[in-house]
Amino acid sequence: MDLRHLNYFLVLAEELHFGRAAERLHISQPPLSRMIQQIENDLGVLLFERTKRSVILTPAGSDFLQEAKQMISQMQAVKKRLAIYGKGETGTLRIGYVGAVMHSKLPSLLADFSKGLPYINLRFEELPNHNLVHELNNGTLDVAFVRTWLHPEKLEENLILTEPFIAVLPVAHALAQQQRIAIEDLKQETFITFSRECGPTIFDSFLALCSNAGFSPQISHYASQLNSVLRLVESGFGISLLPEHVEQGYQLNLKFIPLENTEETVPLIMLHRKENPNPALLHLKNHLFQP
Numbered sequence: 001m002d003l004r005h006l007n008y009f010l011v012l013a014e015e016l017h018f019g020r021a022a023e024r025l026h027i028s029q030p031p032l033s034r035m036i037q038q039i040e041n042d043l044g045v046l047l048f049e050r051t052k053r054s055v056i057l058t059p060a061g062s063d064f065l066q067e068a069k070q071m072i073s074q075m076q077a078v079k080k081r082l083a084i085y086g087k088g089e090t091g092t093l094r095i096g097y098v099g100a101v102m103h104s105k106l107p108s109l110l111a112d113f114s115k116g117l118p119y120i121n122l123r124f125e126e127l128p129n130h131n132l133v134h135e136l137n138n139g140t141l142d143v144a145f146v147r148t149w150l151h152p153e154k155l156e157e158n159l160i161l162t163e164p165f166i167a168v169l170p171v172a173h174a175l176a177q178q179q180r181i182a183i184e185d186l187k188q189e190t191f192i193t194f195s196r197e198c199g200p201t202i203f204d205s206f207l208a209l210c211s212n213a214g215f216s217p218q219i220s221h222y223a224s225q226l227n228s229v230l231r232l233v234e235s236g237f238g239i240s241l242l243p244e245h246v247e248q249g250y251q252l253n254l255k256f257i258p259l260e261n262t263e264e265t266v267p268l269i270m271l272h273r274k275e276n277p278n279p280a281l282l283h284l285k286n287h288l289f290q291p
Contacts, residue, residue: 003075006068008035009047013065016055090119091280096132096144097124100199103226103246104268105161106145113287120280128198136271142278144271147243148201156274160288162265163243165209167257168229170236176255183213183259190238192229195222205264206241212264230254 008025012032015021022029040047047061057065095110114122127135132144133152149157167181175181187210196203210217220238223229226246233240234252243266247256270288272281 003072005035005039006072008032009039010065010068010072012036012048012055013057013061013068016057018055089117089280089283091278092121092123093278093280093284094123094125094140094142096127096135096141098129098132098146099126100147100194100202100226100243101145101268103248104163104243105245106268109160109288113284116287117280117283120283132271136273139273142272142276142281143284146269146271147199147266149267149269150271152271154273155271158270158285158289160268160270162267163245164265165205165241165259165262166244166247167255167259168233168240168242168246169255169257170234170239171253171255172236173239173255175257178257180260181257183209183262184215186210186239186241187213187215189218190220191217192221192223192232192238192240193217193219194226194229195224198224202243202266205266209241209259209262209264212262 008021011024012018012021015024018029018032022032025032036048043060043064045060046058047064049056049058097106110122114120125135125141127144129146129148129150132141132146133150133155135141136144136155137152145160151157167175167186169176175185191206193206194202207217221232223232226242229240229242230246230250230252232238234254241259244256244258270285
């Protein structure tokens with residue numbers, strides 16, 4: 001007995017008339033009668049009392065009606081639940097990232113994605129750039145987020161957004177009360193920045209900002225972690241130029257001040273294998289790149 005059999009039974013139980021039930025089912029009356037007889041034979045019990053003038057449910061038919069409704073409801077729920085697999089609305093997305101991307105809009109974008117598609121499980125792993133490329137190529141990761149254009153041969157790179165630079169100063173700095181700062185005003189400063197190995201794009205853009213302003217920066221320390229950069233600046237060992245969203249999540253004695261007339265920005269980039277078969281990845285791309 002399948003769902004079609006149960007549906008024929010339910011319609012007849014509702015109509016209690018073979019002609020009307022057959023019309024609802026878009027079949028003729030004889031096939032419906034044969035189907036009901038087959039169900040009764042399978043169950044070994046009469047479900048309907050038939051006379052020339054009426055069709056009524058037997059006690060067994062009334063009992064089976066409740067069971068049939070539950071079975072159809074359960075099967076519909078199962079079909080609905082399984083359908084999300086084919087649509088890529090469930091499963092797992094394995095996400096790699098470099099630490100710097102967590103100081104951007106990415107966490108909130110991923111949180112919104114997870115709320116919209118709660119059956120997709122997001123698994124995160126923090127790795128350096130070269131490890132992310134390796135894990136993407138061997139299929140261990142589905143997608144990765146970085147701050148640097150890597151141009152790997154077998155991977156697709158998509159720009160999610162860009163962020164302008166801001167000046168990060170100790171609160172006691174002479175320029176800390178400014179609303180905006182020109183790069184030229186920083187040429188005598190000592191800088192703390194990421195090493196180029198950790199963030200090539202950020203480092204190169206930082207040098208370009210200074211070069212366009214007509215000076216070469218004096219760098220006192222290269223760090224690999226954002227917290228190190230911020231703590232050293234807070235302690236007065238120098239200043240830094242960083243993406244604007246680094247201000248979020250820190251309660252330090254620092255001032256974050258926008259820069260004037262600068263074109264250099266820091267990218268947030270998504271990487272994935274071109275032939276990745278995970279259907280959930282398409283949903284993520286649509287979410288991140290929706291108009």
